[in-house]
Amino acid sequence: MIGLTLLVRRELGLALRGGTDAVMAVVFFVLAAVLFPFGVGADPAMLPRIGGGIIWVVALLAAMLSLERMFSADYEDGSLDLLYLSPVGLGTLALAKALSHWMTTGVLLLIAAPILALLYNLPVSALGALFLSMLLGTPILSLVGGIGAALTLGARRGGVLLALLILPLYIPVLIFGAGAIDGAVAGRPIAPQLMVLGGFLLAALALAPWATAAALRQAIE
């Protein structure tokens, strides 16, 4: 637990001091979502119907922007070797990295999402679904993204490879995340979608650090 706290504090400190990744992710999130109405039209009746899906698509693309850097700096400067040799273990490192990624990206997306909800004319009744679906869904993006970041460590064109590996794994999150918002807009119950997202989150918490650690071990060796 001490190791996890130390690692998260270090990651947050580094993100606060030097990282523009988090800001870039949020700016991308807002800008990309703003672009869609220019392309598909700004019909006030249509926007709430497509808003949930668009917000989720741009959220997962924004979350991906900084994934490539999750382990690469530690890999390049030799820190990863020392982290592996430390008593903390790679599983804890993977969890700490995912948690830090979520705190510096997912939380910011969560904060920015209501602005986009206004832009897409989502009813107030859908704001809760938007918030809850992103609260449950964005940590999954960080946890599953960590696996891809570790698998593509040291690979040439790792960013493209990362997208190809991870985007298919994001599809269930997208379906149930956007489904919860659509359900709220249509006045349907959203509990099933949120429960599925909660299940995904628990599964990702249990499995993703372990899978990421295995991929990191491969990269170190």
Add this chain to the structure above:
Amino acid sequence: MQGLTTHKLSCIRGDRAVFAGLDLEVKPGRALLLTGANGSGKSSLMRVLAGLLPAAAGHIEWEGADISEDPDAHRARVAYIGHADPLKPSMTATENLRFWARLYGLDPAIEPALYQFSIEHLADVPTRYFSAGQKRRLNLARLAAGQNSPAGPTLWLLDEPATGLDPGAVSMLANTILAHLSNEGIAIISTHGGRLDELIADHADHFTLQTTGSGVAG
């Protein structure tokens, strides 16, 4: 007095046998100076000894026990200095050292460690402003921080540690290594010769890795 021994140790990277059948022995209080041409496998051997790379064959013993029986205990006894300096540019020297010391459960006595490598005046400076030599000094100060801690590592694996150091810093490194050896520690140091080898020669044995994958002691 068993220290570290390897038995028929082999390493394969890709399809290439980097080294094979290596038998090494390093007693407590001694250093092993590992020499060899580029590509002879010095760094790979260091990584195998650290547990960062699996051996393709053979095994490593510490105090007579196979390290694979308790890899966590082996990792706890290792201090590893690789080619890169694991420092974060936006963190100060103190913050970098403190992070590693705490992560390894060591007493973060930072000031003496910085003093040992004459970089105490840079304690609060972000390492992005450090020269290559200063970064190396700070990396080596990790050794000193561990040395000042009761639970410090006993097996030092130093992969060309004097790279980028001026003669004064090499002397500081030699003093740090000699202090470690005087505490019955072990140091395995890959080197291309030079002042460091001379300064610790009385406490060191030699081993040369051949590019053919074998090794010669002495």
